[in-house]
Amino acid sequence: MKKKIGLIVGLGLIIVIIAVAALWLRPDKKEGIRWPQKQALPSFPPPADLLDLVSLNSKLIYEGEDPQNGQTTGKADGDGWLAVVGTDKAEELILDVKDITEVPTGDTKAAFNLSVDKFSDKNGIVAKLEIRDQKTDTILGSLEVSNWDFTQENASQTFEVPLTAPDSTHPLELRVFWTGKSSMKLYDVSFQSPRRADEVAMFESLRGVVNHTEPRIYDQDKSGTYWLDALGLSYTRIKNNWQLMDKYLSEVNGIVVYDPEVPDTYNLATTIAGLKNAIVAAPSLLEQLTSSPYNLPILEDLRGKFKSKLDVYNYLYDSYWPKTTHRVLVGLTPDLKTNLREYAMGIQASVVWLNPAVPEEEAILNKFMADMPYGTGLYLGWWPDEGTGVTKTSEFGLATVAADFSSNLSVLSGTSRKITPPKTPVKPRLENKVYVTYIVSDGDNLQYVEGSLPRFWETPNRGEIPIGWTVSPLMVDAMPGVLDYLNRTATDNDALISGPSGMGYTYPNMWTDQKGLDLFFSRTNDYMSRSGMRVLTVWNTVVGTTNPNVGKSIAEHAPSLLGFTSQGNTGVITVYKDSMPGQELQKGYGSSESDLTTYVESAMKKWDHKSPLFIGIQAQPWSVSYQNFVNAYHYFKDNKDISIVRPDVYFQLVRESNHLSIDSRK
Numbered sequence: 284m285k286k287k288i289g290l291i292v293g294l295g296l297i298i299v300i301i302a303v304a305a306l307w308l309r310p311d312k313k314e315g316i317r318w319p320q321k322q323a324l325p326s327f328p329p330p331a332d333l334l335d336l337v338s339l340n341s342k343l344i345y346e347g348e349d350p351q352n353g354q355t356t357g358k359a360d361g362d363g364w365l366a367v368v369g370t371d372k373a374e375e376l377i378l379d380v381k382d383i384t385e386v387p388t389g390d391t392k393a394a395f396n397l398s399v400d401k402f403s404d405k406n407g408i409v410a411k412l413e414i415r416d417q418k419t420d421t422i423l424g425s426l427e428v429s430n431w432d433f434t435q436e437n438a439s440q441t442f443e444v445p446l447t448a449p450d451s452t453h454p455l456e457l458r459v460f461w462t463g464k465s466s467m468k469l470y471d472v473s474f475q476s477p478r479r480a481d482e483v484a485m486f487e488s489l490r491g492v493v494n495h496t497e498p499r500i501y502d503q504d505k506s507g508t509y510w511l512d513a514l515g516l517s518y519t520r521i522k523n524n525w526q527l528m529d530k531y532l533s534e535v536n537g538i539v540v541y542d543p544e545v546p547d548t549y550n551l552a553t554t555i556a557g558l559k560n561a562i563v564a565a566p567s568l569l570e571q572l573t574s575s576p577y578n579l580p581i582l583e584d585l586r587g588k589f590k591s592k593l594d595v596y597n598y599l600y601d602s603y604w605p606k607t608t609h610r611v612l613v614g615l616t617p618d619l620k621t622n623l624r625e626y627a628m629g630i631q632a633s634v635v636w637l638n639p640a641v642p643e644e645e646a647i648l649n650k651f652m653a654d655m656p657y658g659t660g661l662y663l664g665w666w667p668d669e670g671t672g673v674t675k676t677s678e679f680g681l682a683t684v685a686a687d688f689s690s691n692l693s694v695l696s697g698t699s700r701k702i703t704p705p706k707t708p709v710k711p712r713l714e715n716k717v718y719v720t721y722i723v724s725d726g727d728n729l730q731y732v733e734g735s736l737p738r739f740w741e742t743p744n745r746g747e748i749p750i751g752w753t754v755s756p757l758m759v760d761a762m763p764g765v766l767d768y769l770n771r772t773a774t775d776n777d778a779l780i781s782g783p784s785g786m787g788y789t790y791p792n793m794w795t796d797q798k799g800l801d802l803f804f805s806r807t808n809d810y811m812s813r814s815g816m817r818v819l820t821v822w823n824t825v826v827g828t829t830n831p832n833v834g835k836s837i838a839e840h841a842p843s844l845l846g847f848t849s850q851g852n853t854g855v856i857t858v859y860k861d862s863m864p865g866q867e868l869q870k871g872y873g874s875s876e877s878d879l880t881t882y883v884e885s886a887m888k889k890w891d892h893k894s895p896l897f898i899g900i901q902a903q904p905w906s907v908s909y910q911n912f913v914n915a916y917h918y919f920k921d922n923k924d925i926s927i928v929r930p931d932v933y934f935q936l937v938r939e940s941n942h943l944s945i946d947s948r949k
Contacts, residue, residue: 373463704815
């Protein structure tokens with residue numbers, strides 16, 4: 284009996300030892316985060332039941348249109364608070380914000396953005412701006428603004444009021460008094476100071492420490508509460524960010540101090556802090572952080588250790604790159620101290636800012652990228668120059684993921700991975716007509732999806748026309764809940780398709796290892812299948828055609844796709860390996876409403892009316908609105924020769940026209 288017990292105990296110890304060793308040896312393992320080897324980006328734990336909602340803007344902003352800001356006259360007017368002569372009561376407040384404790388102690392300034400509808404023949408005071416110390420009931424700064432102080436009608440103009448802010452025990456009150464002399468709009472009021480910038484940067488690193496075990500802090504500055512509300516996540520607003528330090532102090536091991544004289548030490552400090560569960564702090568904050576009640580130790584002080592950015596990144600490569608993940612490299616300018624940094628810390632990634640166009644910097648960058656897995660590695664963030672940077676990642680078989688201004692990936696990554704792909708509508712009967720499809724570009728950009736796409740998605744008439752919305756297949760990992768929400772709320776006219784070039788932004792023509800390229804498209808096929816996307820957009824530079832080997836790789840390794848587009852601007856359709864149609868769009872990156880119509884009309888001039896003609900137009904969302912697409916649709920609506928369809932239906936028709944199976948999955 285004793286022998287059996289001993290054997291059982293011995294086996295138990297062996298199992299425990301093996302389990303511990305497996306955890307120790309498994310790459311990229313970090314408490315709270317799951318990162319299976321076949322998964323492109325990690326999954327954070329589910330967000331907390333109640334998230335802390337904060338603002339990490341270097342400016343402390345009070346929006347004019349917020350009805351909670353104590354107004355006693357006027358009304359919200361879309362982008363501000365408007366008071367109209369003859370309609371609204373004069374000699375009243377159009378802003379009265381009390382109990383402000385977030386303004387850092389010391390010299391600062393309040394910037395008031397105002398406009399008047401017209402100039403008066405006779406000058407007069409139109410507004411009185413005031414910042415008060417509520418505790419002592421004293422005015423800290425004030426300014427009277429007259430009608431003739433404005434230089435342009437109906438245009439926002441900034442008026443600054445300098446002041447010295449007391450400590451947080453002296454709450455401030457912010458007041459804008461409207462005299463009624465001219466109709467006036469208040470857009471916003473903001474406070475800005477070097478101290479405020481240092482503080483929000485430090486709180487960003489606190490997010491990195493806190494969110495990797497359980498996402499609990501959400502930054503409202505990118506999209507407000509849009510995604511929280513859409514995904515049913517609860518939150519409470521944090522009035523003063525220092526409350527976070529009090530709440531989460533026990534999770535912080537210490538401080539990494541960067542050197543303001545060598546800006547790139549901020550990237551090194553971020554890398555170190557991610558490994559050590561530390562916060563990154565400017566020297567200006569050390570007295571407060573190392574004193575009671577925080578008493579945090581300085582784990583590493585980078586001041587005076589480096590003479591140049593080259594020294595910084597050589598040191599990072601030698602000392603910390605071996606300890607961080609090699610599956611992702613993060614690229615962030617050291618001037619950008621918020622947004623993606625919390626995510627970089629959470630996944631224990633190295634953070635760099637190296638320009639491939641500078642030989643000395645390129646040599647260091649090459650060392651990092653040579654250590655990354657060809658075909659699956661990702662460069663997350665952005666570049667000093669888009670084309671040069673994406674070319675460099677393509678050279679090493681990597682993909683760029685635009686995400687430098689993504690601000691809540693840790694929270695969004697932890698949302699439910701249950702994604703329900705929508706059904707493709709039944710295609711119309713193929714006729715000898717002109718088939719047009721419209722595509723909105725730039726959806727591979729994760730920060731666009733987080734911050735700008737909601738503006739398009741909430742357009743009241745969305746669904747009026749067939750259109751393709753590019754998004755990233757990486758959303759399966761980075762923001763699965765958002766991807767599922769888009770699928771669930773899409774109309775029958777909305778089709779989600781992949782942005783360039785599948786599992787990240789890369790130029791496939793420039794890849795030198797065919798097996799690595801095949802792997803890239805195989806993973807793209809898997810992620811697109813799970814997300815419900817059937818059409819891929821491929822970029823080989825903004826105006827580049829696709830090489831035959833790339834098309835053949837897509838045909839063989841991404842068979843679930845209906846087809847793909849490329850940027851050749853010729854309209855030529857090629858069928859690869861007798862199974863996969865690819866089209867060089869007639870316009871690959873339109874920038875105006877006229878691009879949506881003139882390229883269609885130009886292509887139609889060569890149409891023989893004896894067979895179908897297929898015209899694909901893609902336009903960027905920065906200067907082309909949803910209404911521009913609607914207008915183009917109605918421009919052609921009465922032309923019986925033209926049928927505008929969504930991209931997946933479009934490629935079904937292309938396939939039928941080329942005698943291919945309508946559904947590539949059968």
